[in-house]
Amino acid sequence: MAIDGKVALVTGAGQGIGRGIALRLARDGADLALVDVKQDKLAEVAEEIRALGRKVTTFVADIGDREQVFAAVEHAGRELGGLDIMVNNAGISQVKPLIDATPEEVERIFKINVQGTLWGIQAAAAKFRELGRKGKIINASSIAGHEGYALLGVYSSTKFAVRALTQAAAKELASEGITVNAYCPGVVGTDMWVDIDERMAELTGAPIGATYDKFVNGIALGRAETPDDVAAFVSYLAGPDADYMTGQAPLIDGGLVYR
Numbered sequence: 001m002a003i004d005g006k007v008a009l010v011t012g013a014g015q016g017i018g019r020g021i022a023l024r025l026a027r028d029g030a031d032l033a034l035v036d037v038k039q040d041k042l043a044e045v046a047e048e049i050r051a052l053g054r055k056v057t058t059f060v061a062d063i064g065d066r067e068q069v070f071a072a073v074e075h076a077g078r079e080l081g082g083l084d085i086m087v088n089n090a091g092i093s094q095v096k097p098l099i100d101a102t103p104e105e106v107e108r109i110f111k112i113n114v115q116g117t118l119w120g121i122q123a124a125a126a127k128f129r130e131l132g133r134k135g136k137i138i139n140a141s142s143i144a145g146h147e148g149y150a151l152l153g154v155y156s157s158t159k160f161a162v163r164a165l166t167q168a169a170a171k172e173l174a175s176e177g178i179t180v181n182a183y184c185p186g187v188v189g190t191d192m193w194v195d196i197d198e199r200m201a202e203l204t205g206a207p208i209g210a211t212y213d214k215f216v217n218g219i220a221l222g223r224a225e226t227p228d229d230v231a232a233f234v235s236y237l238a239g240p241d242a243d244y245m246t247g248q249a250p251l252i253d254g255g256l257v258y259r
């Protein structure tokens with residue numbers, strides 16, 4: 001298997017895309033460190049990974065807190081014998097007109113989506129250095145990191161920022177053989193989209209489900225994305241076939257945004 005015996009840490013692994021990525025990397029042969037704020041969800045995913053015959057450890061951490069991210073990486077290294085792949089997946093959404101966004105709301109989403117990704121890059125790079133490994137760092141951006149969406153403007157700006165961090169980190173870390181890439185999903189049917197759809201309904205008066213359907217109707221391949229669709233691409237980014245790729249943030253969206 002492509003990443004047999006490698007150690008991967010996935011943030012936001014308790015559900016949705018992060019869970020899908022963790023399960024896929026386990027099927028690819030990796031041992032997994034699962035990080036989330038939700039202890040009960042982590043335990044469920046860990047059980048699924050154990051059933052696949054891989055080693056797994058869990059760690060409750062808020063990625064917005066730098067010390068907690070470094071502690072999570074330390075924990076993974078200690079429990080699983082190192083670190084090779086860091087997936088900075090956890091993130092939150094926010095649906096609101098730009099002109100109404102409060103300082104507290106902006107601070108919170110930047111703390112998690114942008115600072116959380118930066119702390120993940122820092123902690124992983126420090127661990128790869130210490131171990132002398134050529135690790136891979138993989139960050140969650142979005143179609144909203146390539147295009148600013150109405151009512152998702154602040155969220156979109158955090159995902160543009162993730163692309164900037166990905167490019168800059170790739171340039172800074174390349175000489176050590178560390179690669180940094182991002183994945184940009186489209187409309188994935190997770191709890192995040194349930195929240196986005198509900199908030200859009202409140203703000204626009206659209207019926208529940210209508211915003212989600214409108215976005216999905218724009219997808220050339222004719223269906224919503226699944227966590228497995230995203231995980232298949234992350235599997236490629238985590239494996240040796242992506243060794244010569246760095247600083248990129250490709251769209252994996254079924255044909256929705258074209259760049």
Ligand SMILES: NC(=O)C1=CN([C@@H]2O[C@H](COP(=O)(O)OP(=O)(O)OC[C@H]3O[C@@H](n4cnc5c(N)ncnc54)[C@H](O)[C@@H]3O)[C@@H](O)[C@H]2O)C=CC1
Nearest residue numbers: 012014016017037062063090091140142187188190191192
């Ligand atoms: N669902 C979608 O259509 C898309 C999602 N994305 C991105 O993919 C990533 C995952 O999204 P989903 O799985 O859909 O979201 P989700 O809301 O279903 O799951 C997110 C997970 O991250 C965890 N989390 C949230 N804040 C955290 C924090 N501060 N520290 C640690 N864990 C935290 C949550 O507890 C949850 O388990 C996010 O970065 C999101 O922005 C990107 C494009 C599209």
Ligand SMILES: CC(=O)C(C)=O
Nearest residue numbers: 142143144186187192
């Ligand atoms: C959640 C997300 O990134 C979008 C725009 O679907």
